[in-house]
Amino acid sequence: MSTTQPAASPRRRAAPPAAALDLSPLAGHVGFxxxxxxxxxxxxxxxxFSATGITPARYAVLALLHANPDVQQGHLAEALRVKPPNMVALLAEMTAQGLVDRQVDAAxxxxxxxxxxxAGRALYEKLTPEILAMEQQVAHRLTPAQYATLIRLLAKLSPA
Amino acid sequence: MSTTQPAASPRRRAAPPAAALDLSPLAGHVGFxxxxxxxxxxxxxxxxFSATGITPARYAVLALLHANPDVQQGHLAEALRVKPPNMVALLAEMTAQGLVDRQVDAAxxxxxxxxxxxAGRALYEKLTPEILAMEQQVAHRLTPAQYATLIRLLAKLSPA
DNA sequence: TTTCCATCATTATGGAGTATAACGATTGGC
DNA sequence: GCCAATCGTTATACTCCATAATGATGGAAA
Structure with a gap:
């Protein structure tokens, strides 16, 4: 016995195993x-993507404006479940970045x-494949079929 | 001859249909x-549950302490993915509520x-079935089997 | 036409969740 | 005894999300 352990770095005790605690009471809670x-x-x-100045919320704006040009600001906010005051700040940043164009509705x-x-359209088209790849990297433990199932079940939690 | 319509409230035009916009570009993004x-x-x-003073984070503390008595504060924070400074505030509230007991580790x-x-144990046992029922109400469009699948796939996104 | 209310966006503000940096108290190896 | 690491704490800031109040515009009714 008493074999001297490798001792990766001197003057430091072995990292305690931390005795992982029992998470089972939370495992069944979808909220957790x-x-x-x-x-x-x-x-x-x-x-x-922090280097690009793009956040999840800003990417969502890019995606919906790409598919829905000339949409009203309030309708966009409602679709993204963002309150109007927060949409104001979001769009102020994106117009300052030169990604979004706002014009008064003549009607x-x-x-x-x-x-x-x-520029906004170009950024959207450049980011989309990178973001999809990032998401699939996060989900690397899921098969493509499981990933599709996850998306479909999640969508059923949100109101139609 | 021009039957007067019900006109639920006078002086208000019909609610605009709001022309739901195309959400398909975001539908495939797991983040959204x-x-x-x-x-x-x-x-x-x-x-x-706001009336009970319990938030999701506080319920998670109740659940893990119920299954892991005499756990170190830092280990609890790590398991819940909460930073130590935020765990301090969380526990200060819960000890003030008389739900959690803190004592110095003699060793x-x-x-x-x-x-x-x-009191903490009693509250946990009272809340758990109510919270599970609430979550199944949110997931009322999923069958029990689909709900179990969702939980299992979500767990695969988080590190083991 | 004038009046009155609804709509749309904005400003101001606050609460909740999460993050880092710096600090005091304690521990244990050297 | 010295010194670095550990544990919890304080101070602080940033993001996200929410409500209330305001100004501008539109539209229907008096």
Whole structure:
């Protein structure tokens, strides 16, 4: 006995195994699993794209404006489940970045119609494959079929 | 001859159909679906339990302390993916509520060992079936088998 | 036409969750 | 005894999400 262990670095005790605690009471709660999963995706997003100045919320704006040009600001906010005051700040940043163009709706001068600038469209088309690849990296333990199932089941939790 | 319509409230035009916009570019992104799903569960939690002073994070503490009595504060924080400074605030509230008991670890007087008080244990046992019922209400569009599949796939997104 | 209310966006503000840096107290190897 | 690592704490800041109040515009009714 008494074999001297490798002692990777001197003057430091062995890292305690930390005796992983029992997580089973939370394992069956969808709320807890959702929080952990979203933290994973969110962290990966920021690790990969913070240099571009793009956040998940801003990418969602790019995606919806790409598919829905000339949409009203309030309708976009409703679709993304963002309150109007927060949409104001989001769009102020994106117009300052030159990604989004706002113009008064001639038929209703209270409203703004939104569309992507050419720079916004180019950024969306450049980012989309990278973001999809990042998400599949986070889900690397799922088969493509399992990934599709996950997306489909998650969609059933949100209102139609 | 021009039958007067019900006109639920006078002086108000019909609610505009709002022309739902195309969400398909985001439908395949797991990050977006996770955000919407978590918002659903989080909102339901607060609607149902805000009166009890219990938040999702506090319930998670109750659950882990119930299954892991006398765990170190730092180990609990690590298991819940909460940073130590935030765990301090969380436990300060719960000890003030009389739900958690903290005592110095005699074998390591820097550390605190945590356990539920009888009131904490009683609250955990009372809340658990109510919270599980609330989560299944949020997931009412999923069969039990689909719900189990969702939990299992979500768990695969988080590190083991 | 004038009046009144609804709509749309904005400003101001606050709460909750999460992050880092710095600090005091304690521990244990040298 | 010295010194670095550990454990918890304080101070602080940033992001996300929410409500209330305001200004501008639109539209229907008096």
């Amino acid at each position: 699993q959702l929080r952990l999963a979203q933290q994973q995706v969110f962290d990966a997003f920021h690790r990969g 209703n001068r209270r409203a703004y119609l939104l569309r992507l600038t050419p | 679906q996770l955000r919407l799903a978590q918002q659903q569960v989080f909102d339901a939690f607060h609607r149902g 390591n007087r820097r550390a605190y060992l945590l356990r539920l008080t009888p």
